[in-house]
Amino acid sequence: MEPITDLATCLLCGAGASPALNLPRFAGAACQGCAQRVGHLLVQDPTSLTDIWPLLADDVDDEPEPSVQRADGKTVELRQVIAEMKRELSVEDRMKLAEMYGEIGLIREQLEECGRVLVAAPAAGLAQRALDVLFSEELCSPRGIEELRGRMFPA
Template sequence: MEPTTDLATCLLCGAGASPALNLPRFAGASCQACAQRVGHLLVQEPTLLTDIWPLLADDAELEEPEPTVQRADGKTVELRQVIAEMKRELSVEDRMKLAEMYGEIGLIREQLEECGRVLVAAPAAALAQRALDVLFSAELCSPRGIEELRGRLFPA
């Protein structure tokens, strides 16, 4: 779904959202600032969001030792470090493509985290919309996701 230039009210902060990033499952929209706030939460505190995105809690693979690889200089490092270095070179568009690919191959936690990184980068509205479409899909987000997020972003 494409973002719209119509002025809508953000379901998270209550301010006007233009462009409005559509959240059709919740019959409303998000503003760009709140989308970015959601991204920051996903990147910085994903374990606090498991009631919104239950698949963030899938930590079975974290119990296994991280594979290591040997660099050209002979130094052995964790594979996770090499992947993080490679991802730093990606454009925001490429990170969104990576998030979509993660979903296709069943790496949902990684998909959610990449969508968070896309939102943090404050991309064009079309990229933010793609990330939100993934994050707030019925398959990934709890039915009370917007209400829970509102409370996390704007505690009373």
């Protein structure tokens, strides 16, 4: 879905959104600033958002992280190596990675990558792709917008 070109009201902050990022499931739009705030919430503390994205809780694992040996002989956790590799990716490539994670069933990783895409404040087209994933019927709770609004703008 493409961003809306006309001025619309953001479902999260209530301000005018131009360009407005389409949230068709919730019959409205979000502004770029709120999309970026959603990304920050996902990156900073994804486990606190399980009421909005229940599949963020699916990765509870008591297994130790696998280790790999670097060329210099040092042993490090696999997640550290992957994080280093991801730092080199463009925002477009991170969005492709998020989409690939979804295709192979790594939904928690998909949601977190979409958050990182939004934090990077990409062009409206990339933000729209990330929001399309995040607010899809399969991943986001029906009250996702209301829950987010309460978190982002507590009364």
